[in-house]
Amino acid sequence: MTDPVLLKYAARNTPRYTSYPTAPHFHAGVDGATYAGWLGELTPDHRGSLYFHLPYCRVLCWYCGCHTRASLKDGPIDRYLDRLEMEIDTTAALIPHRQKVDHLHWGGGSPTLVPADRMRRIMALVRDRFDLQPGAEIAIEVDPRTLDDARAAALGDTGFNRASIGVQTFDPDVRRAINRIQSFEVTKACADRLRGNGVSAINVDLVYGLPKQSLESCIETVDRVLELEPDRLSVFGYAHVPHMKGHMRLIETGDLPGTEARIAQAQAIAERLVAAGYAAIGFDHYARPGDPLAERQRTGHLHRNFQGYTTDAADALIGFGASAIGRLPQGHVQNTADIAAWEKTVAAGDLPVARGCAYEGDDLFRSEIIERLMCDLEADLGTLARKHGQPVPNPDLSELEADGIVRRDGDLVVINPVYRTLARIVAAAFDKRLMAGNAKHSVSV
Structure with missing residues (x-):
């Protein structure tokens, strides 16, 4: 039987986060x-x-x-x-x-x-x-x-x-x-x-x-x-x-x-x-x-x-x-x-x-959060916030926590390795540029 959590999130469209900001946000001004x-x-x-x-x-x-x-x-x-x-x-x-x-x-x-x-x-x-x-x-x-x-x-x-x-x-x-x-x-x-x-x-x-x-x-x-x-x-x-x-x-x-x-x-x-x-x-x-x-x-x-x-x-x-x-x-x-x-x-x-x-505003800060989540399956938000001189972000992770995909221990966000294939979903929570329902991105699994 397919894990219902994987089934719930697998078809959601999310960026692959090979960059942040992601390519859909590139523009002719550069x-x-x-x-x-x-x-x-x-x-x-x-x-x-x-x-x-x-x-x-x-x-x-x-x-x-x-x-x-x-x-x-x-x-x-x-x-x-x-x-x-x-x-x-x-x-x-x-x-x-x-x-x-x-x-x-x-x-x-x-x-x-x-x-x-x-x-x-x-x-x-x-x-x-x-x-x-x-x-x-x-x-x-x-x-x-x-x-x-x-x-x-x-x-x-x-x-x-x-x-x-x-x-x-x-x-x-x-x-x-x-x-x-x-x-x-x-x-x-x-x-x-x-x-x-x-x-x-x-x-x-x-x-x-x-x-x-x-x-x-x-x-x-x-x-x-x-x-x-x-x-x-x-x-x-x-x-x-x-x-x-x-x-x-x-x-x-x-x-x-x-x-x-x-x-x-x-x-x-x-x-x-x-x-x-x-x-x-x-x-x-x-x-x-x-x-x-x-x-x-x-x-x-x-x-x-x-x-x-x-x-x-x-x-x-x-x-x-x-x-x-x-x-x-x-x-x-x-x-x-x-x-x-x-x-x-x-x-x-x-x-x-x-x-x-x-890059503008907190782009480099969010870029590093996303990269660490994608690479390490965890990110210490407090340490990264101090490094970049930014406030600790507090996105709504309640649904992901309830589904066992992620846990938050103070400023430490950790992805459950069982759900490593959903790392893009967690990273997307820290992407302030992401528009809901953006079909330009591929499905998560």
């Missing part, structure tokens, strides 16, 4: 000129992180909520990469020093579409313009269907040490229903190819709540994934938003699991991974106990950004590419998602920022 000013205020004491977005795939997966498009031709990708190099130059020139970088991440789309020689060239440019630190985490999202020997060798040669492999599911019926044909054999060959070239840290992405997905197929997928011996796993609930992503209309709504089935799938995956020795991280990640992610969680130094749970504690996350989001000490910025507009702006030597949000 533009390229704003961003240029913020970059100019960075100092050598600020630690940096870089994100590069490639919004292209060979074939569009129907479940995908990312900013991407399909291209069977190399021409658009080559032109995009030309502009990406220009954006790197323009942005780096606005920082008064050679920015130290501890984390670098390529996402998409399918960044493994970047040809081997081009990846070497871009990474050489990045190392010239930025000061990548010894021991920096250099990561990339990988589509196993596009990673050949040459590309894998280029990743190893240019210093990549972590890769996230998109799996989602191994069920052939589900794969056909989401237009992602990818076998276990192809995936295993990809993992072996990466490790053979020195990209030794492997993450795997899984998705539940997909069309035609069953409890049994989720368990079977996890069992096959465990054969790959990943260091980390991300387990996401599919968000069906055809009003935002038109290609999702190709998915038959009647094939989607209901709320009870989604809960059962999420729980079964969690139980399987914990039984296999993985530590639960936040509400949807898992890691080997010796992995840096698990170590950071144990010491209270885990963080959350647009890639999910992370060890990245950078003061400045600098984004490159169409739709890329950045976070600086002053606030957030996001590049235009329109590739043509992005290319035109970059070619003119300008920053392609379309919107953003400057």
Whole structure:
């Protein structure tokens, strides 16, 4: 029988809190000129992180909520990469020093579409313009269907040490229903190819709540994934938003699991991974106990950004590419998602920022409360209030307390680990910008 508390809250729409303020509150009042000013205020004491977005795939997966498009031709990708190099130059020139970088991440789309020689060239440019630190985490999202020997060798040669492999599911019926044909054999060959070239840290992405997905197929997928011996796993609930992503209309709504089935799938995956020795991280990640992610969680130094749970504690996350989001000490910025507009702006030597949000009032205070709840499943409101010079917030948690989701001991708010998947619900209580019933956000489980 499904836990009635989970059933009560699972379908509620809440932000994923990869930022605060969240992306729906970004606005055009923050533009390229704003961003240029913020970059100019960075100092050598600020630690940096870089994100590069490639919004292209060979074939569009129907479940995908990312900013991407399909291209069977190399021409658009080559032109995009030309502009990406220009954006790197323009942005780096606005920082008064050679920015130290501890984390670098390529996402998409399918960044493994970047040809081997081009990846070497871009990474050489990045190392010239930025000061990548010894021991920096250099990561990339990988589509196993596009990673050949040459590309894998280029990743190893240019210093990549972590890769996230998109799996989602191994069920052939589900794969056909989401237009992602990818076998276990192809995936295993990809993992072996990466490790053979020195990209030794492997993450795997899984998705539940997909069309035609069953409890049994989720368990079977996890069992096959465990054969790959990943260091980390991300387990996401599919968000069906055809009003935002038109290609999702190709998915038959009647094939989607209901709320009870989604809960059962999420729980079964969690139980399987914990039984296999993985530590639960936040509400949807898992890691080997010796992995840096698990170590950071144990010491209270885990963080959350647009890639999910992370060890990245950078003061400045600098984004490159169409739709890329950045976070600086002053606030957030996001590049235009329109590739043509992005290319035109970059070619003119300008920053392609379309919107953003400057921190104001108690934003940083609430941001840290939400991050600690999402990462640690608890937050000491008194300690954080003193740190930020703010009064202790007192949102109405009575319903959550009555349902056993959270308890409050003085200024300490603690989420019941049984209900870790509802961490977003608790965090939302401290989000003063959240509008009730905002359908722009995904369901909680």
